[in-house]
Amino acid sequence: MDIATIIGILLGLTVVIGAIAVGTGAKMFINLPSLGITIGGMLCATLIHFSLPQFLGIFSVIKKTIIAKVPSQSQLIQTMVNYAAINRRDGPLALEQEISKIDDKFFVRGLQMLVDGQSVDEVRNLMSLEIQYLQERHASGKQILEFMGAAAPAFGMIGTLIGLVQMLSNLDDPSGIGVGMATALITTFYGAFAANLAFIPLAGKLGIYSKAETVAMEMITEGICAIAQGENPTAVREKMQAFISQGRREEVKAQI
16 A cells, blocks of 8 residues: 555645635635536546546546555565576476465466466567556556546636626625635635645556556566576576666575
């Protein structure tokens, strides 16, 4: 679980709501029609722009930014080195008992292909295809969040324009102009707040996790292909460490 995302959202809410409460009070910032225009309009625009399955997958996309399972690079390298040693000593069939110990479905599928004796090209092609479609799914989810981040302020502005029209059409009471202006601007606040505290940051976080997960899957692919080629543990370790920056290679160096 990504604690940073949860802490960031909670602290953001605390800072903004606290500043409002200390200043003019929260009551002035509660306006259900404005909230309906901003959030409702944003959701309707998202439904128009994307397909129904994509729209219904919004919560799954948001969940992905909070609960992400990216394997540790050092642990991944050590596991591959251990598997390379088992393969060299006992053959690929000896790796079958290791499959039940792995939680990662992508890793399990690749290792099962290795145990089944499929060629290196077949293993690489299938696993590369899975990586490609994972990237496409993540790109689609990121696009949804970015669209919502752009639509929320836009509908906030639309709500403000509606409020200004209503206010300007009733200028008989000058004392109500200030209150009417404040109410009109609330929708802009809602849109900017939702976009900049939720949707845009979540889209960025999803992009970061997508890259990290892609790198982990590429490491798994290269490790399994190297083992399938019969390479020794040292060669497997050096090949997988190519994914790590020079400064961190000693830190994550696997034991042989």
